Amino acid sequence: MSKLHQELKEMIIEVLDLEDVDVEEIIDDEPLFVEGLGLDSIDALEIGLALQKRYGIKLKSDSEDTPKHFSSINALVALVESHSTN
Amino acid sequence: MSDLTLISQWLTQQPEQIISFENDKQRSTKDFLKRVLQWKKRLEHQSGNRWAVYHDDAFEFLSMTFALWQLGRTACVPGDNRPGTIERLTTHVAGFIGKFPSPAITLEQNDNHPSELVEWINLESSFHALEIYTSGSTGEPKPISKTIRQIEEELETLEILWPSKASSVVITTVSHQHLYGITFRLLWPLSAGRAFQEKLCEYPEDILQQAKYHSSFSLVSSPSHLARLNASLDWDAIAKNCDYVVSSAAPLKRQDSLAAAKLLQAPVREIYGSSETGAIAWRIQQEHNVETLWQALPKVELSETEEGALKVETPYLESNEPYILADQVVFGAEKKFKLMGRKDRIVKVEGKRVSLAAIEIKLSEASAAIKEVRVITLERQRIETAVIIELTEVGRQELEQSGRKTLIAKLKVELAKHFEAVVLPRRWRFVDAMPFNPQGKLPLESLMNLFKKEAVIWPQVKKKKVEEESLSMECFIPAELLYFDGHFEDRAILPGIVQVHWAEAYGRQFLDVTGHFIRLEVIKFQQIIPPNSIVTINLEYVPATMKLVFEYVSEKGVHSNGRICFG
Numbered sequence: 013m014s015k016l017h018q019e020l021k022e023m024i025i026e027v028l029d030l031e032d033v034d035v036e037e038i039i040d041d042e043p044l045f046v047e048g049l050g051l052d053s054i055d056a057l058e059i060g061l062a063l064q065k066r067y068g069i070k071l072k073s074d075s076e077d078t079p080k081h082f083s084s085i086n087a088l089v090a091l092v093e094s095h096s097t098n
Numbered sequence: 099m100s101d102l103t104l105i106s107q108w109l110t111q112q113p114e115q116i117i118s119f120e121n122d123k124q125r126s127t128k129d130f131l132k133r134v135l136q137w138k139k140r141l142e143h144q145s146g147n148r149w150a151v152y153h154d155d156a157f158e159f160l161s162m163t164f165a166l167w168q169l170g171r172t173a174c175v176p177g178d179n180r181p182g183t184i185e186r187l188t189t190h191v192a193g194f195i196g197k198f199p200s201p202a203i204t205l206e207q208n209d210n211h212p213s214e215l216v217e218w219i220n221l222e223s224s225f226h227a228l229e230i231y232t233s234g235s236t237g238e239p240k241p242i243s244k245t246i247r248q249i250e251e252e253l254e255t256l257e258i259l260w261p262s263k264a265s266s267v268v269i270t271t272v273s274h275q276h277l278y279g280i281t282f283r284l285l286w287p288l289s290a291g292r293a294f295q296e297k298l299c300e301y302p303e304d305i306l307q308q309a310k311y312h313s314s315f316s317l318v319s320s321p322s323h324l325a326r327l328n329a330s331l332d333w334d335a336i337a338k339n340c341d342y343v344v345s346s347a348a349p350l351k352r353q354d355s356l357a358a359a360k361l362l363q364a365p366v367r368e369i370y371g372s373s374e375t376g377a378i379a380w381r382i383q384q385e386h387n388v389e390t391l392w393q394a395l396p397k398v399e400l401s402e403t404e405e406g407a408l409k410v411e412t413p414y415l416e417s418n419e420p421y422i423l424a425d426q427v428v429f430g431a432e433k434k435f436k437l438m439g440r441k442d443r444i445v446k447v448e449g450k451r452v453s454l455a456a457i458e459i460k461l462s463e464a465s466a467a468i469k470e471v472r473v474i475t476l477e478r479q480r481i482e483t484a485v486i487i488e489l490t491e492v493g494r495q496e497l498e499q500s501g502r503k504t505l506i507a508k509l510k511v512e513l514a515k516h517f518e519a520v521v522l523p524r525r526w527r528f529v530d531a532m533p534f535n536p537q538g539k540l541p542l543e544s545l546m547n548l549f550k551k552e553a554v555i556w557p558q559v560k561k562k563k564v565e566e567e568s569l570s571m572e573c574f575i576p577a578e579l580l581y582f583d584g585h586f587e588d589r590a591i592l593p594g595i596v597q598v599h600w601a602e603a604y605g606r607q608f609l610d611v612t613g614h615f616i617r618l619e620v621i622k623f624q625q626i627i628p629p630n631s632i633v634t635i636n637l638e639y640v641p642a643t644m645k646l647v648f649e650y651v652s653e654k655g656v657h658s659n660g661r662i663c664f665g
Contacts, residue, residue: 018607029479031525032503050510052519053300054448054480057326060301064328071303 013040020088027062028055040085048084056082063088069095102257102289106225106246109134109164109218116293118157119267122311124293125157130164133157135216137165140205146192148229150174150184153196156274157296160284162195167227168219172243174229177275182516186239223247230277232373233444233453242373243416244277251397251414252376253286258396259380260367262290266341269308270318271299277373278346282318302328309336316340317362320347320449322520325354327361337363344369346377347449349437352390355383370437373451375410375421379435391434402429407441445475447483447521457483457513457523464512467493467505470532473523474545484525484549485509488532497528525549554578557600560632569608569637577629592627597658601637601648605662609639611646613664619645621660633657 021035024044028051042048045056059082063069069091071081081091103113109131117130141149149166151173153159163173174191176183179198187194194202221227228244268287272279287294299305302323309315317340324345327333340362345355346369359366370392371377379392379400394400399411399420408423415421426438443454454473461471470488475481489497497505506526513522533544557573575592582590598618605611627633627650636649649659 013606013612015610027479029524032506046519050519050522052522054322054326054520057301057323058479060303061326061328064330070328070331071301 014089016089016092017085020085020092023062023066024049024059027058038085040089042085043083044085045082059088063092067092067095101262101291102253103291104250105227105253105285105289106221106223106250108288109168110220112218113291115264115291117160117288118294118296119308119311120157120296121308130157130161131216132211133161134164134168136208136210137161137205138168140203141165141171141195142169144193144203146171148172148174148191150176150187150191150194150198151196152176152179152194152198152275154273154298155296156284156294156298159196159274160288163228166195167221167225170225172226172229174241175275175280176231177273178518180515180518190241221246223250228277228280230280230373233451233456239456242277245416248376248414248416249281249285251412252281253289255395255397255412255414256281256286256377257290260342262286262292263314263341264291266292266314266316267312268292268294268318269299269305269312269315270295271305271323272318272320272347273298277376278369278371279318281376282344282346282369299323302326302331306331306333306336309339312339314339314341316364317343319343319345321345321350321354322347322448324350324358324366327358329357329361333361337361340364342367346371348446350383352383356385359383372423375412375423376414378410378412389436391430391436393432393434400433400435402427402435405441406438408435445483447475447481450518450521452483452517452521454483457485457517457521460513460516461485461487461509465493465509466490467496467509469493472532472540472545474542476525476546476549482525483521483523484527485523486527486529486532486545486548488529502526502528555580557633564608567609567639567641569604569635571604571635571637573633573635575627575629575631575633579629582629590629592631594621594623594658597623597627597650598648598660598662601635601646602662604635605637605639605646605648609637609646610641611639611644611664613644616663616665619661619663621658623658625654625657627657 017040018035021038025033038049045051060071081087103111112127112131114127117125117127149171151159151162153162166173176187184198184200194200196202223246225246226243227246227249229241231239231241233239268283270283272283274280274283283294295308299308305317342364343358343362343366345366350368355366365382368381369377370379377395378398379394381390381392383390397413401409403409403422406426408425408427410421410423424440424442426441427435428438429435445452445454457473458471462468467489468487469490472486473483476484510522527548532540534540554576557575559571559573561572563570581593581596585591585593602615631652633650633652636651638647644664646662650657
């Protein structure tokens with residue numbers, strides 16, 4: 013697990029105020045929504061806000077892409093990495 | 099009379115207008131008539147008077163609904179298309195139309211234009227056009243029927259208060275699968291000659307995206323979204339084109355209302371109502387004011403019953419009798435009022451109405467593990483539901499064998515069949531006995547207290563020194579630490595495995611430790627660590643061998659040390 017993986021998992025647990033979830037339990041390539049971690053639409057909004065606050069990421073105003081970026085921890089890591097190299 | 103085209107006469111009058119947009123692609127009255135006709139042809143040989151409709155595309159939903167109405171059939175509109183909802187509706191409707199996971203009537207997009215001459219009919223005012231579902235106090239969803247008269251009267255009332263501007267396109271973050279959405283997002287715009295965007299906005303960025311196509315727009319939304327607008331987005335780019343914002347589904351916090359008004363440079367009209375009554379009151383928060391009170395919409399009479407509940411009289415109720423809501427109110431000057439919460443156990447969780455009793459019933463039905471269950475709401479970072487369970491003997495065994503997380507996951511899967519994700523419980527407590535007081539009551543306060551204390555699973559870090567491959571951290575070990583529970587009954591000691599776990603976790607966090615845990619080497623636990631100790635954790639990582647050397651020391655000397663090998 014890279015530092016960024018760890019960091020994003022901690023961020024999710026913290027900003028979503030999750031109980032009963034440890035960093036180790038969030039699997040990098042498992043879906044965050046519905047199955048897997050079971051997050052919902054409000055959580056998605058919160059993650060969007062947190063990404064902006066911590067990494068300065070603005071989601072592209074293109075609704076096609078957003079679900080893809082939020083699909084798993086790996087996808088979030090890729091999003092943050094591509095943003096920092098831009 | 100207003101300038102609205104009556105819903106009952108819309109198809110015979112066929113006003114020339116843009117019906118909807120998919121981003122910048124527009125659909126005209128002609129497109130709409132064609133699609134309604136295609137649906138009508140598709141449905142006319144099906145028998146049965148009541149049909150469930152679900153679709154995420156608002157244009158498609160409206161076409162299906164209008165086709166059903168032309169055939170004299172009622173559109174039954176569930177809030178979602180989950181298995182539990184479908185199962186419940188199955189005995190209630192003739193069939194399903196649109197996007198359902200089970201067999202449903204669908205219709206491909208095509209260019210076929212049925213050639214025969216169409217005779218559209220006007221709808222009777224007493225025709226039961228819609229059936230929607232809401233959480234009843236018994237826990238079972240309650241069907242609510244709406245006639246054409248009710249729908250048209252409500253639209254007219256809204257139009258009196260806020261006359262429509264035809265060029266203002268409706269953008270939305272709320273689904274049309276409930277009354278607020280159908281009214282504000284579809285029927286009012288259609289009736290007023292205004293276009294709507296077909297897809298709802300899931301993220302604030304989507305609002306920006308859709309709004310940029312229009313020189314004039316309004317936003318139909320809810321507190322869930324308006325409280326989470328991202329202030330750093332370029333709202334200035336669209337704010338000049340925003341005419342107004344509507345919020346309903348739950349009261350919007352004053353600060354959220356003011357913040358949204360500022361970002362979009364537009365009034366935030368809050369609507370209060372219910373599925374039973376439709377929209378009945380409104381308010382717009384003011385900068386200089388304290389909390390603004392609610393006031394009745396035109397043609398709506400509101401008063402307070404002796405018990406303090408809200409009594410409603412409108413031309414768009416089902417009958418001439420007043421309707422009494424479960425909301426408690428206090429009236430102030432000028433017939434304005436304040437909402438004081440509900441009497442029953444129906445709550446709004448992030449704008450979704452849900453019966454706590456229903457969650458309890460579904461949980462009890464789902465598992466033999468549950469002896470008693472209570473569901474409450476908590477206001478933490480969001481409004482959420484939380485569960486307190488007293489287990490049966492079977493349940494206690496299950497908890498012991500499969501563990502807390504597995505049991506919770508299993509119960510959540512059951513609930514997810516019936517409830518939307520947003521209302522699913524996020525916090526669970528298993529208690530030996532429900533905290534009844536000596537009077538035999540179960541005070542909400544004591545239930546809520548069960549959620550106050552978060553489990554403490556980390557030490558408090560006092561000082562920390564991180565170098566490239568080593569870490570030294572002075573920590574306070576609090577007495578309320580979870581791991582002291584039962585380890586041991588007569589004398590609390592920090593378990594050795596916890597020390598190893600912390601060493602590993604901090605190693606991964608600060609020293610770039612990677613790989614899997616393979617084994618421990620030369621582990622020694624020399625001195626115990628009791629509650630309220632101050633110890634220093636020293637870590638050293640050797641990347642070449644992938645070994646993490648740890649040591650817990652204090653002024654008493656070494657408590658433990660060893661090596662964790664990764665690979």
